[in-house]
Amino acid sequence: MDTGTTQKLAILIDADNAQPSITENLLAEVAKYGTANVKRIYGDWTQPQLRGWKEILLEHSIQPIQQFGYTRGKNATDSALIIDAMDLLYTDKFDGFCLVSSDSDFTKLAARIREAGLVVYGFGEQKTPDPFVAACDKFIYTEVLAEEDDDKDQRKKRPTKDLKQDTKLVNLVRNAIEASSDESGWAHLAPVGSYIAKQSPGFDPRNYGYRKLGELIDAIGLFEMEERKVGDGHSKVIYVKDKRK
Known part of the structure; x- marks a missing residue:
């Protein structure tokens, strides 16, 4: 679909x-x-x-x-x-x-x-x-x-300490990166998001106070993130990797 x-x-x-x-x-x-x-x-x-x-x-x-x-x-x-x-x-x-x-x-x-x-x-x-x-x-x-009408700064973001201790969240992200990664362990953020959506229909980074998936993954503190230029160099894509790899 x-x-x-x-x-x-x-x-x-x-x-x-x-x-x-x-x-x-x-x-x-x-x-x-x-x-x-x-x-x-x-x-x-x-x-x-x-x-x-x-x-x-x-x-x-x-x-x-x-x-x-x-x-x-x-x-x-x-x-x-x-x-x-x-x-x-x-x-x-x-x-x-x-x-x-x-x-x-x-x-x-x-x-x-x-x-x-x-x-x-x-x-x-x-x-x-x-x-x-x-x-x-x-x-x-x-x-x-x-909460969409609230000021961005007023959004209640869960701190890194709490996110790290959320075993269900951490495992969901890790499994998604593992399933979407290349041999080096890096995974494009888009397929990571697609995998998470299939595994957990109720998942939404806004549930944790973050507007985008990349912001949430970065806030967890257990994953590396890297921006890479594509095409003519004016566009960028985000890749993520489990720090344990």
């Missing part, structure tokens, strides 16, 4: 499990991966708790889908979103879906869409159950999106 900006995407939002305050940054994030040809949000719009969405929907041309809760304790919104997703899937007009929810009920949906060969981008809070995160090709935590 091509993950370039030519992808045609459908954004489906579970209004009961998403906050209207993230909408602008959510759409900006989606734009990195493709064009949102469909933008729909599901909920019972007769309920007062969804009132905060109404102005946002008009501003960003998101189509609200009304779903009454027929039975107390049962989430009819989830069912409506899943049915629409399958209808859109069968049109064969899309390259991928953006599922916005922290609800594990969408785990099977994400897996089914991927089985059809389409890419799935998940968006949800850090409380999102691991099975749903793992079922997506990439999962972006909405807490990160909420």
Whole structure:
């Protein structure tokens, strides 16, 4: 699946499990991966708790889908979103879906869409159950999106000491470099990032307070980094290497 900006995407939002305050940054994030040809949000719009969405929907041309809760304790919104997703899937007009929810009920949906060969981008809070995160090709935590408007200097960067002690993070980066490196042990940063994304859909350097992968790897302090000129010398690429090698 091509993950370039030519992808045609459908954004489906579970209004009961998403906050209207993230909408602008959510759409900006989606734009990195493709064009949102469909933008729909599901909920019972007769309920007062969804009132905060109404102005946002008009501003960003998101189509609200009304779903009454027929039975107390049962989430009819989830069912409506899943049915629409399958209808859109069968049109064969899309390259991928953006599922916005922290609800594990969408785990099977994400897996089914991927089985059809389409890419799935998940968006949800850090409380999102691991099975749903793992079922997506990439999962972006909405807490990160909420911080996008913060000043760069105010971003909470985890210090090198803490990063070094994060065994899961260190092993993830080491394994990615090992899998992407040449005989000298050096690896181009781009394939390192691709390997990490495949192994850990929920990985994002912003989760650690860093905007880019290279900044995070450099901050860990266990890896060498080197800029190399390519082509006519005006362009540069970053290579990384495990210091133990």
